[in-house]
Amino acid sequence: MGKGLNPVKVLEIYNNIEDESTRNNVSVCNSVLSCLIRNGKFESSIRLFHQMKQDGLRPDVVTYSTLLAGCTKVKNGYSKAIELLQELKSNRLHMDSVIYGTLLAVCASNSHCEEAENFFNQMKDEGYSPNIYHYSSLLNAYSVDGNYKKADMLVQDMKSAGLVPNKVMLTTLLKVYVRGGLFEKSRELLTELEALGYAEDEMPYCLLMDGLAKAGQIHEAKSVFEEMMKKNVKSDGYAHSIMISSFCRSGLFEEAKQLACDFEATYNKYDLVIMNTMLCAYCRAGEMESVMKMMKKMDELAISPDWNTFNILIEYFCKEKLYLLAYRTMEDMHKKGHQPEEELCSSLIFHLGKNGAHPEAFSVYNMLRYSKRTMCKSLHEKILHILIKGRLLKDAYVVVKDNAKLISEPATKKFATSFLKSGNINMVNDVIKAIHSSGYKINQGLFHMAVSRYITQPEKKELLLQLLQWMPGQGYVVDSSTRNLILKNSDLLGRQLTAEILSKQHTVSKALRSSEMKDK
Template sequence: MALSSPSFFCGLATLSNRNRRSHKFRCSTSVVTTNCCKQGEFQYVLTDYVSPNQFPASRTDRQSTILHIQDSSDLASALARHGDTLKVQDMNVILRYFGKLNRRPELRQVFEWMQQNQKINVASYSSYVKFMGKSLSCVDAVEMYRDIKDRSIKFNVSVCNAFLSSLIKNGKSESSLKLFTQMKRDGLVPDVFTYSTLLAGCAKVNGGYYKALELVQEMMSNGLEMDSVTYGSLLSVCASHKECNEAAKYFQKMKDEGHSPNVYHYSSLLNAYSADRNYEKAEALIEEMRSAGLVLNKVIYTTLLKVYVKGGLFEKSKELLKELEALGYAKDEMPFCLLMDGLAKSGHLLEAKSVFDEMMEKQVKTDGYSYSIMISAFCRRGLLEDAKKLASEFEEKYDKYDIVILNAMLSAYCRAGKMENVMSMMKKMDDSAISPDWNTFNILIRYFCKEKLYLLAYRTMEDMHSKGHQPEEGLCSSLIYHLGKTGAHSEAFSVYNMLRYSKRTISNALHENILHILIAGRLLKDAYVVVKDNAGFISQPAIKKFSVNFMRSGNVNLINDVMNAMHSSGHKIDQELFDLAIARYIAKPEKKELLLWLLKWMPVKGYAIDSSTRNLILKNSHLFGHQLIAESLSKHLVMSKR
C-alpha cells in the first residue's frame, strides 16, 4: 500500500483520532510503499515528516540555526533551508548581527528575505533603517516607507522615527519635514524622540530656527514636555543659526525646569557664543562647567578656541592651543587649522604660515585641510607661486589632490586672468578623477563671463545643472543678459528654465527680461509660454509688444490660444491685435475654422471688430462662406451698438 493512497491517509486519521491529536505531516519523499519496510523500519521512513504544531523548534535549536545562518558562506541557501523554522524575533537577531558588523549586503539580503516571507515586524524596520545608515538613499527610504502595507507597522512611532532619522543623517532635513507632515496626516502620533530628531535636522536647513520653534510649539500643544535631549537639539539649532541670545535663554529655561546640562548642552551654547564672538560669556560658561564638576573634553576646548579665534584674541588662542597639545587634544590638524584660518583671514599671513610650519614639524596628522587653508590664503594675497609650491608639496607628499585645494588654485588663476593655468587645473581635475563641486562651477562660470566667453559659460552651467547643482539667480540673470545681447537667445532661455525649474522663488523682473530676449530672437512660441505662465509679473507694455509680434509672425495655429490667454490674464485686447490676427487668417483661407472661432469668441468676451475690419472680411467672405461670415458679423454688429 502506497503512502500516497487514500486508504493510507484514512489509517493515519484513525490513528490520529485514537490518540486524540491532530498531526500535519510533511514528507520529502513522494511515494513510499509498506512492502519495502520491515518491522521496526517504518519509523525511519518517516524521519523527514515534521509536525510543527506538536514539535516546535526548541530555543536551543533556534539558537543553533541562527548561528548556522550567520556563519553560512551561502546566505541565500541557508535562509531558504532554515528560515521557516525561525520566529520573527530570531530573524531580527540575524539582522542586527550583520548590522553591527557593517555587513550591509547581507543585511539587505536578510531584510528582503524577511519581507518576502512576511517574517517582519516593527523592530525589523527600525533595525534595518538604523543599520543601513547613509547607505540607504533618501529616495529608497521614502519609497520603502510608502510601500509598507501594515498600518500597525507603518504608523508605529519607532518605525517613523527611524525613517525620519535616516533622512536627516543623509542631509535631507527638508525631505524629513515633508515626510513628517505626511505621516501625521496619515495617523502618526509623534513622541518626544520624534521632535528631538526633527529639531536636530533644523540645524542644517535655511530658516531652521523658525521651523524649530514651530516644532516646539506643536510638541507642547500635543501635551509633550521638553526633556534634556530636545533642549540639546534646540540649543544646537540656535548655535547653527547664530541665535546667541535665544540659546542662552533656552539654556537657562532648561536649568529652571530641573534638567541638568551636560557637556553637549555646554558645547552648543559655546558654539553660539563663538558665532557672537562673545569670549567673556564663553569663559564664564567654562567656569560654570568646572564648578558643576564636569570634565572639559576635547570638544569643549576646541569650541573655546573657536570663540577666541573669531573674537580676534590670537594670543589667548595660541596659549589655549598649547594647553590642548599638553592634554593630548591636538593630535589632528583641526585646532591648528582654526588658528591658521583666523590669522590668515585677519591679514596675519606670516603668523598663519608659522603655525602651519610648526604643525608640519610636529608631524600632526592632516587630511589636507591645513594645506587648503594656506593655499587659499596665498591665492587671496595673489602669491600664486607660493600657492603652487604648497600645492605641489601636498600632491608629492600624499599622492592626491583635494577639491578644496584645486578650487583655491582655480579661483586664484581666474582672478589673475591666467587662462592656460585655468585649463591646466581643469585637466588636473580630470586626470585625478576629482568631480567638480558647486564652488568649482561657480568659479568657472564667473571667470568665463568676465572674459566674455558667454557660450563657454553657458556650456559650463549646463554641465553644472546636469550634475545636480543649482546655480545662483544672480549669476543666471547676468548670463541670461549677456547671452541675449550676443544673440544666443535659445541658450538664454535654457538658462532661464534651469532657474525656473530649480524649485526656487525667482525675481519677477527675470520673466520680463527673458520675454524681451525671446521676442528679439523671434522665439515667439517660447515667449508665449513665458507670458501664459507669468502674465501677472509682466508689465502691460511688454505684453503688448509680445502680442503684436506674435500676431504678425507667430505660429498662426496658436493665435487664438494667445488671445484667450491674454484675456484670461486680465489684459485688455485692443483693435490693432484683432486686425492683425484677422489679416493673418484672411491671408491663409485654409485656416477658415480658426477665423470663425475667433469671430464667435469675440462677442462672448465683450469684443467687436471695427468697420474697416468688417469690410475686409466681407470683401473676402467668398473664401470662408458667405452665410457663416454673415452670421458671425451680425453678432458683432449687435455688440458694437451696445
C-alpha cells in the same frame, strides 16, 4: 556590528531571521540600530525602532541612547532628540550619565547652548558626576557664540573636580577663544598645546588661522600658516584650503594662485573641498589653463562636482565672456540635481540674449522656472524681449501665457505685434485670447493683422471664422478698414455667412456706442 559592516546587509539579515526568540530580542535590535547609526542611516534606524514597537518589543535605555547618538548628525536633530526623550520618560525609563552626555552633544551640534547648560545642571542635580566628555560637550556648545567667560568658568569647575583637560578639551577651548575674538589668548593656548604635544596635527593652527582671516587679519593668519609649515606639522591640506580661501576673499589672487600651485607640487591627496578652493583661486587669478587642468584632475580622481564647484566655474566663464561654456556648465549642473542661483541665471540670460544665443537663454530661464523658486518679476519680461528678438515666438507665447500679470503693457504689445506678423498662424487665435485674458485691450491694428494673414492663406478660413465669431462676445468689432478687407474677400467665407457675421458685429458696435454715450 561596527562601521565596517554594510548596514543594508545587516538590516536584510535581521529581517530574514526566522527564529522569533532571536529576532524579538532587544539586544539584537539594539546592535542593528547601532550599526545603522554608525553608518549614518538614521532614518532606517527610526523605521526599525517603530517596527520593534509594532512587534511588541519594549525599547530599553540602550535603545534610546543609541538613537539619540544619531540625532547629533541629522537636520533638526535637537527636536528629534526631545521627542525620543519624552517617549523615554513616558515609558518610565530613567536617564543615566550616558544619555545626558549624548543630549549635551546633540545640543552642541544644533547650537542650543542654553539647553545644554540646563541638561548639564540637571544631571548634577540628579547626582551624576560629569566626566571629561560631558564637560567637553558643554564647552563645544559655548564655542558656537564664543562665550569665553562661561568657558573659562567651566574649565575651572572641571579642574576643581579633579579632572585634567585633554587634547579635545583644550582644542575646543581654543575654538571658543578664537570665536570670541581673543586672539592673544588663543596664541598662548596654542603654545600650551604645542608644549603638551597636542598640536602635532593642523587642527589647532587652522582654528586660529581661520579666525584671524575672517577678522580681517590676513597677515597674522599667514604668519601662523608659515609657522606651521616650518614646524612640519602634519596636514591633510585643510590649512592650505583656509589660506587660499582667505587670500581670495581679500582680493590677493596672485597669492592664492601661488599657494594652490605649492599645494599641487607638495601634496598628492585631494578631496572636493581643497579642489574647489584651488579652482576658485585659479579662476580668480584668470588662469584658464590651470582651471582646465583642475577639472581634468577631478574627472581622473572621480571626484563629483558639487553646487559650489559649478557656481565657481559659471561665474568665471561669464567673467571671461565664455557664455556658451557657462551655459553648458549650468546645464550640466542642472542635470546633476543642483539649482543655480537666480542672480547668476539672470546675468547669464542677459549675456546669452545679448550675444544671440536666444534658445540657450530660454533654456536657462526654464531651469530657474522649473526649480519652483520665487523668481524676480522682471526676469519674465527680460526673457520675453530676448525671445522676440530671436524670433522664438512660440516660446515667447509660453512666457506671456504663464506670466501675463507680470509683464508690462508695452512688452505685451510688442509680443503681440511680432507674433501676429510672423508667428505660427495656427496659434494666432490662442495668442489673441491669452492677451485678452491678461486684461490687455487688443487694438484694431492687431485684429487687422490677424485677418490679413488669414485672408492670404485661404486654407485657414476656419480660424478666421472662429476669430470673427469670438470677437463680439468679448466686446470687440472690426473697424471700417478691416470690414472692407473682409467684404472684398467675401468669397472666402461665402457672401451670406460674411454678411451675417458683419451684421452681428454692426449690432454689437451700435450697442457699444450707445453704452459709451450713456456713460458720458
